[in-house]
Amino acid sequence: MEIQEMVMEFDSSSSNESFARVAVAAFAARLDPTMEEITDIKTAVSEAVTNCIIHGYESTEGKIRVECKIQNDELFITVMDRGCGITDLEKAMEPLYTSKPELERSGMGFAFMEAFMDELKVSSMPMAGTIVQMRKKIAKKPEMV
Amino acid sequence: MEPDYKVIEDTLIVYPPQELDHHTAFAVKQYSEEIIRKGMIRNIIFDFSNTTFMDSSGVGMIMGRYRLIQEKSGYIGVRGVSAAIHRILELSGLYKLVKVCE
Ligand SMILES: Nc1ncnc2c1ncn2[C@@H]1O[C@H](COP(=O)(O)OP(=O)(O)O)[C@@H](O)[C@H]1O
Ligand SMILES: [Mg+2]
Numbered sequence: 001m002e003i004q005e006m007v008m009e010f011d012s013s014s015s016n017e018s019f020a021r022v023a024v025a026a027f028a029a030r031l032d033p034t035m036e037e038i039t040d041i042k043t044a045v046s047e048a049v050t051n052c053i054i055h056g057y058e059s060t061e062g063k064i065r066v067e068c069k070i071q072n073d074e075l076f077i078t079v080m081d082r083g084c085g086i087t088d089l090e091k092a093m094e095p096l097y098t099s100k101p102e103l104e105r106s107g108m109g110f111a112f113m114e115a116f117m118d119e120l121k122v123s124s125m126p127m128a129g130t131i132v133q134m135r136k137k138i139a140k141k142p143e144m145v
Numbered sequence: 146m147e148p149d150y151k152v153i154e155d156t157l158i159v160y161p162p163q164e165l166d167h168h169t170a171f172a173v174k175q176y177s178e179e180i181i182r183k184g185m186i187r188n189i190i191f192d193f194s195n196t197t198f199m200d201s202s203g204v205g206m207i208m209g210r211y212r213l214i215q216e217k218s219g220y221i222g223v224r225g226v227s228a229a230i231h232r233i234l235e236l237s238g239l240y241k242l243v244k245v246c247e
Contacts, residue, residue, distance in 0.1 A: 014168035039198070039229045046200040050167045098205075104174065106205035108237050115236055 004030070006068045012057045012081070014050075020066060021045040027068050028075050031138040040116035041075065041136065047109040048079035048132045054100065056083025056130055073140055077117075079132045086124040093122065149176060155187040155219070161196045165203035174206050178213075187219035190246055194225030204237045211242050222246040 006027045010016045021042040028041050045066070052064045062083055069076040086092045092099070098107035114120045117134040124130040151158040157180055162169045180186060189210055193199075211221050221243040226234065234240055 014166075017166050017168050018164055036228070042198060043200050043233075046166055046198075050200070050202060054167065104170075104202075104205040104209040106201045106208055106237060108201040108204055112201055112233075112236065 002070075002072070004070045007065070009063050009065045012053045012060075012062045012064055014053055016064070017046055017049050017053070020049045020064070024066065024068055024077060028070070028138070031070060031073060031075060032141055033138045034141075037136070037138055041077075044113045044116045044134055044136075045077060045079070047113050048077075048134070051109055051132075052079065052081035052083065052130070054103065054105070056081035056085075058084065073138055075136045075138060077134045077136075079134075080129065082129040085126040085128050085130055086122075087126050089122060089124055149173075150180065152180065152184065152186070155185055156190060157181065157184075157186045157188070158190045158192055160192050160194070161199070161203070163195055164198040165196055165206070166198070166200050167202035170202045170206040174209060177210060181213060187214070187217045188222065189214055189219070190222040190224060191243075192225050193223060193227065193230050196225075196230060197227065199230050199233050201233075201237070204233065204239060207239060207243070220244055 008023060010020065024045045025038050025042050049064060053059065062081060065080040067078040091097055093110045095111040096107040098105035113134060117136045119135040121133040122130065149160060157177060159173060159177055161173055177189065191207065207221065214221055223234065223243050224246050
């Protein structure tokens with residue numbers, strides 16, 4: 001069984017959103033994902049990282065840590081912040097719920113992560129931060145004949 | 146290269162950037178707001194021909210413009226939607242609020 005890992009940490013600036021999703025997609029490329037799977041991964045990463053910036057750090061400075069692991073044909077992604085945390089996690093995960101409607105948030109972030117990945121786990125501690133863990137299986141493509 | 150936007154009579158045609166996320170959505174909101182405030186815009190069409198990526202920040206931005214346009218009894222349209230953008234519009238329920246204009 002082969003395991004490959006990648007870790008990165010970057011500033012909570014919105015310009016890093018595209019950097020983060022491209023980096024994770026590049027790491028995932030070794031699983032030979034389809035275009036659709038790459039878009040799924042990019043969207044999920046974009047949602048998790050954007051949440052750290054807007055909600056976790058409320059647009060102040062902080063560090064975001066992203067850990068990726070490939071194990072067999074599965075991709076594991078963890079996105080972490082040490083921001084304000086989430087007090088009511090159940091409510092936060094409801095589709096369309098947002099605590100920042102004034103910022104034109106749609107409240108669809110967690111719903112997209114759930115839809116585009118096979119598994120989503122969120123743990124959070126108020127005043128300590130939030131950890132988002134996601135898993136996606138990348139189906140093996142049939143050999144070309 | 147496409148311009149950012151175009152005005153045809155009472156319709157504002159917006160060409161969102163290649164990647165419409167939290168970082169880029171703000172600029173789109175700002176210039177469309179400015180044009181709407183100045184002119185007699187009733188409708189907005191988002192032309193996604195050049196857009197390959199959109200996440201929930203783009204959805205929020207479109208919903209924000211929808212509220213504004215509704216007050217003027219106009220409509221929001223979309224066109225040039227790729228498979229990736231289509232899934233986002235569908236999952237978010239935005240197709241209930243916007244019409245497809247090709
Ligand atoms: N990293 C985070 N730190 C603190 N709060 C968060 C974090 N991620 C999500 N939340 C909370 O969960 C809510 C729902 O998140 P999401 O589904 O992405 O919607 P949106 O970002 O549009 O508000 C947010 O409005 C926020 O209150
Ligand atoms: Mg979000």
